[in-house]
Amino acid sequence: MKKLIIYLSATETMENHALETYPEECCGFLYGTEGDVREISHAGKTKNIKSENKRKKFKIDPLEYLRAEKYAMANKLELLGIYHSHPDHPAVPSEHDRENAVGYFSYIIVSVGKNKINNIRSWQLNDQREFDEEKILESKHMKVNT
């Protein structure tokens, strides 16, 4: 199982974003450094540009994606993934998530209810285009999610 450290500030950004946009899905970018353990040090919010059914779908503007790549390069970070929320639903990727996913990226899902975060889990697509869960490691910099 691949391992991931998420810094507390990044976790807070994702959680606050999920609560702000509830009952619609939020989405954003994950930045950090790659190594034996992938470290997510920053989460950057972006707009869900889906024109309908934002409670169950999200889409990111390609220009915002391009800006995220440029931001990572300018700040000596790596764009390492995407986060989004599942309002009133488990932090497990759907078939729609799987069909749209790209390899290498971590896909962090925030399960959110009204005024509460249920949990956060992370997933990565394998070579068979199935999702494997990534283990979120405990760190003094991060909130532990169980």
Add this chain to the structure above:
Amino acid sequence: MAKIIIPTPLRKFTNNQATLETNAHTVLEAIRELTIKYPDLKNQIIDKNGDIRKFIKIYLDDTNIKTLDQDKTEVSAGSVVSIIPAIAGGNIT
């Protein structure tokens, strides 16, 4: 020379190169040049019919080439060609 930006998920096919320079005159030439240099990248960008894959967008500077002259869009010195994976998903079962 123009620049090509490779998105992070595809850099494993370009020996981790994030950007490349090209003398290509069109987007199609730039993509061809890129996939000749990095053959494993071809399947990630081009489908079996030779078209750009549905989940890949190509931008010239800040404009989708679909709104320009598609893959015949001209590339000039200083242009930036970006390969962008479409990012979407959600809780639809």
